[in-house]
Amino acid sequence: MRITTKTGKAAAVTGLLTAALAFLVLGTAATAAPQVAPVNVEPPTITGTARVGEALTAQNGTWSNNPTEYRYRWLRCNPGGNSCALLAADGKTYRVGQADVGSTLRVRVTAVNADGATNARSEQTEVVGTNAAPLTNTARPTITGEARVGQELTATEGTWTGNPTAFAFQWQRCDVDSLTCAAVIGATGRAYGVRIADLGFRLRVEVTARKDDRSGTAVSNVTAIVVPTNPITNRRPTISIISIRFTGARVYARFRICDDVRRNLAILVTETRPGVALANRRFATRVPPRPCGAYTRNWLPAQRFRGPGRYTITLRARDASGLTSAPARRTFRR
DSSP: OOOOOHHHHHHHHHHHHHHHHHHHHHHHHHHTOOOOOOEEEEOOEEESOOBTTOEEEEEOOEEESOOOEEEEEEEEEOTTSOSOEEOSOOSSEEEOOGGGTTOEEEEEEEEEETTEEEEEEOOOOSOOBOOSOOOOEEEOOEEESOOBTTOEEEEEOOEESSOOSEEEEEEEEEOTTTOOEEEOTTOOSSEEEOOGGGTTOEEEEEEEEEETTEEEEEEOOOOSOOBOSSOOOOSSOEEEEEEEEEETTEEEEEEEEEOSSOSOOEEEEEEEOTTSOOEEEEEEOSSOOSSEEEEEEEEOOOGGGOSSSEEEEEEEEEOTTSOBOOOEEEEEEO
16 A cells, blocks of 8 residues: 655655746747848959959858858949949859949849848959950951852951950941942851852951950951852843832942953933933942943932832943843832
8 A cells, every 4th residue: 555645745846846937938939939030251253353354252241140041243333443333144153344333343142041131342452443455456368269159268367456356247238339338148267269249249257355355356358259150151240139219218238240341331210200301320330340240339329219108219230332231120019
């Protein structure tokens, strides 16, 4: 038979109460524990040279409360590091550009953990300068090869200051007598195969030198007039329309004339429209076709040919002996 004294009961009750009180105190303390976002201890810094074309890198600095992520925003500031504007750049590395010259740069680092986010800014850099040499062409690009349909031309980039690291090429067709040039679509290699569409044009190449965010452009001299694979023999000249376009009310006509006699020719233009009197124009070549030549001429049509309706342009070429080509026509509905 077990006997429990009053003193023993009191001690047991006291122990239970003490345990319960301790549990409540600890639970309350755990619930009330503060939640703390990261705190910056040492500010972020920037490594690299504040010069156009150079890369700057953000260093996070030192943080307490165990950040799990860092985010970056770059700022452009005045020379004193004030009046800063946020840039779109949000990576850890920033490439200094021409727009930064004369300014300073800062980086804002945001440290993130489960309890929040805090940001801190670096000191400003030195004022951004541009000590890099400009890319300047000192000897023009050149073209080697024969300007003949079916042959291949090769471009050299010429000579440049500033030590370019890359070159881009764009081939162009130029009129025989006015050197009005236009890019050949897709012709962007160092080598260029001469094609039938080049017949009667001169060719040149535009070279763009690049280094970092700097660039420079230069063009070669033009080639000789592109000649056909086989000689041309004709009793009278021929003319064909390459393109006719309107810029505003003005007409620009590009055409090719071929003739086996190397003498300048007359270019005869006739404009017609139903219900109105026709108009004749006359131009002359300044460089004869050899044996073909590509030319552009432009004019402002008379008022009666403007506005909506049908409009026809007819071109003919006439040589020094009076022989005239068959007509080439283009009709427009405007």
